[in-house]
Amino acid sequence: MTNTRALVLRTAGINCDGETVRALELAGASVELLHLQRILDEPARLDEVSLLVIPGGFSYGDDVSAGRVFGLELRHSLAAQLSAFVERGGFVLGVCNGFQVLVESGLFEPGSARRNLALANNASNRFECRWVAIEGQACAAPWVEPGLVMPVPVANGEGRLVVRDDATLQRLVENRQLAWRYVRADGQPAESFPDNPNGSVLAIAGICDPTGRVLGLMPHPERNLTPWNHPHWTRLSPREEGEGVRFYRRLVEAASGALV
Numbered sequence: 454m455t456n457t458r459a460l461v462l463r464t465a466g467i468n469c470d471g472e473t474v475r476a477l478e479l480a481g482a483s484v485e486l487l488h489l490q491r492i493l494d495e496p497a498r499l500d501e502v503s504l505l506v507i508p509g510g511f512s513y514g515d516d517v518s519a520g521r522v523f524g525l526e527l528r529h530s531l532a533a534q535l536s537a538f539v540e541r542g543g544f545v546l547g548v549c550n551g552f553q554v555l556v557e558s559g560l561f562e563p564g565s566a567r568r569n570l571a572l573a574n575n576a577s578n579r580f581e582c583r584w585v586a587i588e589g590q591a592c593a594a595p596w597v598e599p600g601l602v603m604p605v606p607v608a609n610g611e612g613r614l615v616v617r618d619d620a621t622l623q624r625l626v627e628n629r630q631l632a633w634r635y636v637r638a639d640g641q642p643a644e645s646f647p648d649n650p651n652g653s654v655l656a657i658a659g660i661c662d663p664t665g666r667v668l669g670l671m672p673h674p675e676r677n678l679t680p681w682n683h684p685h686w687t688r689l690s691p692r693e694e695g696e697g698v699r700f701y702r703r704l705v706e707a708a709s710g711a712l713v
Contacts, residue, residue, distance in 0.1 A: 455481040455709040459504040464489040464523060467510035467550065469675060476675040477506065479694075480701035482708075489526065496534040504708040505538065509549030509608070509673055519572060519611040520550050524557020535560060544708040545667040549609055552659070552669030560667045561630070561660060569617040570660075572671075576652025580610040584684060585650055586643075587658045587672055588636045593629040593665030596707035602640045603696045604683055605672035612651035612671045614660070622654060632668055633659035674700040 459482040463470040470486055477484045482504065492498055499505065512523040527535060535558070539545060547555035553572045555561060562569060575581050584606050591599040616622045625631060635643035635656040643649040643656040651671065659670035674697030680686055682695050 455705055457482040457504055457705045457709040458502040459484045459506060459705070459708070460492070460498065460502045461486045461506045461508060462489050462492060463487070463508065464512055466512045466514050467508055469509035469548065469550075469673065472673075472675040472678070473506055473508040473548070476678055476697060476701045477504075477705065479678060479698050480705040482705045489523070493526070493530050496531060499534055499538045499543070503542070504544045504546070504705065505535075506545075507547040507551030507554050508675070509551055512550055512554065515550070515611070518557075519609075520553025520555075521557050523550075524554040527554065527558040532559070536563065539662070539664060539666050543666065544704065546704060547669045548675065549607075549612070549671055549673055552671055553611065555667065555669045561662050561669065563662065567617075569621040571615050572611050573613045573615045574611050575609070575613050575650070577646060577650075580608075581612065581647075581650045582606070582608040583647060583650060585648065585658075585672060586636050586638050586640070587633045587670075588640060589633060590631050591629070592632045592661055593663060594632055594661040594668055594707075595665060596703040597632050597661070597668070598703065601699075602636060602638075603674065603700065604638070604677065605674050605697065606676050607650050607672045609651070609671060612653070614651070614653040614657045614671075616654060625660065628663045629665075630660045630663065631655065631657055632661045633657070633670055633672075668704075673697075
């Protein structure tokens with residue numbers, strides 16, 4: 454057990470909160486599951502934790518656009534508190550719908566007057582639910598292990614990362630914000646579907662903010678916690694745990710200050 458206290462936010466339509474709480478607990482964190490309205494009413498609750506996680510699902514039914522309502526609630530009602538949370542060293546993770554929420558909230562583009570990033574409809578124009586492989590990149594987030602290949606499932610209809618222009622993409626690269634990229638199972642670059650399941654630019658599966666303390670990821674590490682979660686577990690070498698536990702353990706350790 455670390456000294457990391459984590460807060461998992463849920464609201465109507467979020468459906469991965471249970472798995473996310475379990476992943477964080479396996480990683481050694483002390484976890485509280487809290488409804489969004491509670492944190493909007495009591496934003497000082499952020500002062501009690503070092504890690505904030507927004508899980509996957511379909512917040513508010515994704516009726517307007519994936520993650521938009523949740524993200525706008527954060528942008529308009531909690532922006533100052535979230536910025537202060539990150540500035541004091543707090544970590545934020547958004548997975549799948551949580552990634553979409555963070556993009557809508559503007560946390561990846563602090564100080565920008567306009568949106569330059571979006572998660573758009575998959576290039577296949579359909580919901581993609583499959584196991585893929587992603588590789589950690591040398592990025593601003595020190596807890597992400599460069600070269601680590603991790604099998605994870607994706608389950609989304611709007612997971613294609615797009616950018617406004619080449620300058621935006623170049624800025625992401627120069628700021629070391631590319632955190633995870635889709636690869637083939639053997640670790641070679643994902644050049645096309647289905648290895649790149651969404652059609653994301655540069656096969657990007659996850660990005661971080663310039664500080665490395667805010668990270669969004671489209672696939673679901675919390676759905677790979679045991680050796681038996683993987684559909685091909687009988688063909689794999691013996692494993693003590695699913696690779697997703699390692700992902701969350703590194704995050705929890707970083708939030709506790711154990712990683713530098």
